[in-house]
Amino acid sequence: MSFENNDKAAGYWRENLRLVLSLLAIWAAVSFGCGILLVDVLNEITFMGFKLGFWFAQQGAMYVFVALIFVYVAKANTLDKKYNVQED
């Protein structure tokens, strides 16, 4: 065990799960939400020449996906350092 004690291990995992789940919530919101379930409502709005729902499905969701991974990488690396479990 690389953690100082079991509480630390549980704390690390809890924070990690919270990070992952909140990012996945955004992931689902932009794709399944804006791109599919809410597409008809959002299509009423025009955005840069696009119907907004259509834009999310064919452009926006993908931009958000890329951003999510980079946010995750930065936050996960910080979390590793906080608990001193990063690689040497």
Added chain:
Amino acid sequence: MDVQTLTYLIVGATFALYIGIAIWSRAGSTKEFYIAGGGVHPVMNGMATAADWMSAASFISLAGIVSFTGYDGSVYLMGWTGGYVLLALCMAPYLRKFGKFTVPDFIGDRYYSQTARTVAVICAIFICFTYIAGQMRGVGVVFSRFLEVDVETGVYIGMAVVFFYAVLGGMKGITYTQVAQYCVLIFAFMVPAIFISVMMTGHIFPQIGFGAEMIDAAGNGTGVYLLDKLDGLSAELGFSQYTEGSKSMIDVFFITGALMFGTAGLPHVIVRFFTVPKVKDARISAGWALVFIAIMYTTIPALSAFSRVNMIETINGPESTGVPYETAPTWIKNWEKTGLITWDDKNNDGKIFYTNGEKNEMNIDRDIMVLATPEIANLPAWVIALVAAGGLAAALSTSAGLLLVISTSVSHDLLKKNLMPDISDKKELMYARIAAGFGVVMAGYFGINPPGFVAAVVAIAFGLAAASLFPAIIMGIFSRTMNKEGAISGMVIGLLFTASYIAYFKFINPAANSSENWLLGISPEGIGMVGMMVNFGVAFAVSKVTAKIPDEIVAMVESIRFPKGSGEAHDH
């Protein structure tokens, strides 16, 4: 120089490059063969993953599908990119920490069971063969149009090239070749897209031009937005609105899900994250992979819209009544030779005409859209040659990645870990090469006898991956209580459920393949997401009533949850 000579020249030069790289980086050990020695830089790995990922289906078929189906095509765009978020957040870092060679390695060890490993191997091989079936067909299409040889000869040439660098170089050869292939394919894809975007809207970025106002030949704004124009044309010709599509919402939802979860369960993608030195690198390389993929995937819908407008306008002419066949653009005649465009002059007026329903006279195969786009838009000959090279790069890179998983599954998972545990590294490497050779021959067979639409076949592989491997891996990481009985029954039932649903509608009773007969209106393409839920459900139910998992497995699960001490990928 004419298109023909240029194509030979550019395709020949890229092939020489791939083979040169293969010779330079040939593998000497099983570790190099399976995971490139575990020392690939994350950006390079991201690029290789992207090339591996973007298959003939992405390069050749996807823009065509989006072009013909509009909004409905979004399932592929979101589905084939969204899975990377799952890979980066839920799988790549933990599997890298686990630190072995293959997906069946993880499942076999985590579920402390040879049976689980074997089930995973079967799933992996099954998925890879379904997937590779679509690839060689892409090679055939490109060769038959651009090199004007038989599809069969084209497939043989493709087989020979893949055989050479996959068998010789293993993962190491493949990874570096794929970096080169990514550069070729993205350049080949972007050049025509940018050309057309500038011609039609004056914007350099197709992603922006896609939503912009169209311009006329003199470069002045016409006041008509591209997408409005497209919706207008679609309505006029009796198609469903381009920006709204015709699939039901539930089906769009489930297909997108099946593709996302399937992406995260595809063995040839997951294995990529075993090839980087550290856990940190595994995380970031999933990010780079998605950047490189998104460059193409955000361009695809733009290109689709541009080429749709272009195609309708060149066929139907300015008055939308059709143009005389004699004056029809040469691309139509070029593609007629391959049989991928056919013209049937139903009203005998000597004009070609494209519309929805009875009056349609043009039968256009969707697979040609990307390849024909440079010709439709009258781009210079070298662009057409470049697109041919790009299509081949896409098909070859994916085939090579899949072949590697097939050969690894046979030599490592099946022989070394199951049937003949005492074989030496050298022997194992030899078997890996034999298995890769066998895989090439199988792929070639499918290329010559293609099982239908490239992308549709590939989509099935995703359903199977979502329903079998994805849940087993996720539960292996995130659950400390999931036992072997649960995981195995989940995988088996998930796979059987999905495979039989697909087989019923696609092969046994294709006549019934329509929404009123589907389960809740979910098509065979989307059923993988239901299969995934079935898998999770069965696994949890079974694990509740069977034995608890051993303590050392709990310790292993805990140890893969943080990066420290990841070390090198190892065999034992």
